[in-house]
Amino acid sequence: MREVAIIGAGLVPFGKYPKKTLADIAWPAVKQAIQDSGIKKKEIGAAYCGTALGGMMAGQRILKKVGLTGLPIINIENACSSSSTAFREAWIAVAAGVYDAALVIGVEKLTKFGGGTLPLEKEDWEVAHGLVMPALYAMRARRYMYEYGLTEDQLAMVSVKARKHGGLNPDAQFRDPVTIEQVKQARPVADPLTLFHCCPSGDGAAAVVICSADKARQYTTSPVRVLGSEINSGNYMTGFRDMTSPEITVRGAEQLYEEAGIGPEDVDLAEVHDAFAIAELLYYEALGFCAKGDAARLLEDGETSLGGRIPVNPSGGLLAKGHPIGATGVAQIVEIVRQLRGQCGDRQVEGAKIGLTHCTGGGISGFDHGVCSIHLFAR
């Protein structure tokens, strides 16, 4: 297995594009990534497209728009981790030498469902009984409050930070700041979560081009190396007795740090899966950024804000940047690439050398159903 690098990144601002097709939403991100990489289209050996609800042959429909055909196109679904899983599959194939270069796309068009709760599988009895995502995370929030004394003000601060970062990101879906009071007073969704504790629905796409690291400098002066990639499934939470420890994230992070030969203290910034405000706090701990129960302190001390020790979600995260499910994994990677290259303007994490992305999905049927993918990158 040879080292792999990212040589190009593209993204379309997340938003609501009900009148555009999935392919029309995505192709500008693909074009941007290819142009950014400096690679010729014919040098791209395969394309991996992550989408959860994009329908059949999403990758083929998108690539037709940019005149890229003939190559293997593989569509990958893994709920919220769809395109981060696609990235891993592309990474394996390029690292193994099957292709010298590959394109990875993340895309989703959620407006086609008309808003509201996503179409989940009725086969899940938890879903049939109403345990949809906001309810699940609300239970985790209540439990974390009980176990570790998290206050409503502290929980609201996650959303305040997300909007503050999002305000510095021209690609973010929500860019207006909010206050702790506004978050707490917003429309209730699932107690203790209000509207501003929940990521928005929307449409969007992102893309990256990867190639073998030894060829990367033929194309770009600023390749971003892939230090490691992990994906696993399993318990989304460790039973009702400890629903504040996301087992798949804890295990995936341990595996990844070992694989990459670094520790959480070496990570300069991270894009984590803050679909709900409480999630970001749980992931600080699961990813080893602080000890169990210390997440609120980490946040309050500003350590995870821009300018802090380890800025988390400088893009605004899912809460502000938005969360078109299948697009999120690659969009996180695009943010890390731009940060490591120093291209992020007002939200730049100064001197960032190592970045982490964390994407986790499923888990509706709480105990055997989750998927988590984590990646590490370095300039």
Add this chain to the structure above:
Amino acid sequence: MREVAIIGAGLVPFGKYPKKTLADIAWPAVKQAIQDSGIKKKEIGAAYCGTALGGMMAGQRILKKVGLTGLPIINIENACSSSSTAFREAWIAVAAGVYDAALVIGVEKLTKFGGGTLPLEKEDWEVAHGLVMPALYAMRARRYMYEYGLTEDQLAMVSVKARKHGGLNPDAQFRDPVTIEQVKQARPVADPLTLFHCCPSGDGAAAVVICSADKARQYTTSPVRVLGSEINSGNYMTGFRDMTSPEITVRGAEQLYEEAGIGPEDVDLAEVHDAFAIAELLYYEALGFCAKGDAARLLEDGETSLGGRIPVNPSGGLLAKGHPIGATGVAQIVEIVRQLRGQCGDRQVEGAKIGLTHCTGGGISGFDHGVCSIHLFAR
């Protein structure tokens, strides 16, 4: 890249199971494949699940039923080639040494759509104008009749052969024989195609376990080696001027034979994608089993029937075995595995040493949209 072998195969008879969930349809195939392989569940490093319309996290839902969790689970969509694409992804990962063993699943539950034409993407303007699959293949059939003098009787013989083979396969959806007259007199679907020229809708699942070839004999006395794997996209037909040459199959077969170092004359049997009777004839030529225009003669001479030079679709193919879209790719592989092991009873191809599977999907929006995967196996 190391050599990879199949060590276990499982399949549930294709049929209509409207009251079962997708997971309930699939798990017995998975259990059968694992038991057949002799591998322990904990030795399986990853699972790849191909499904076109199975909904989010199909693989996770299935594996929960057999108590297999914790491992990477990757869901793959590529229309009719979903699980053959999943097989290729698993093959890459095992060949690269990322996992020592992997499970590949193909699954679909089409009865959930209530029968009739599948839910296709309205984004395809061809679909919006009525160019659904039967119409597309009917045009190809008419063109082939015009170009090469194919008769209605010859076209019907494809279905007669499929049913004859299917009658020998306990897992086939349709096992009753039909006559040329019955095929011609059946309800018209899209002229010249009648009902019996079209594969049935249905539900089903199939699974295989693969591992590195050097470890295969630890588990089984009858491993089946993977000689090569190709997938590509592109023109489903070469423009209206030559819509009888499926370009992606022609190109894929050429690539695969070169990769494997063999030619079509070395293939002892094949499972090809006969979604409509005309398709099988086009693929005889595209896969190099005969010259352009000679397909009807090959069929009439019995060369592609059991007992002939190169039996095609000894399982009954999509026309008789059935075509639950995402299940088909792996189901074809299961048939080849059982044939190469000599386990096929009355439909056994005597002395079979090399088998080919061919699965092609998409192509609705005829020119840039198709996917084709072809695999070669040897005992």
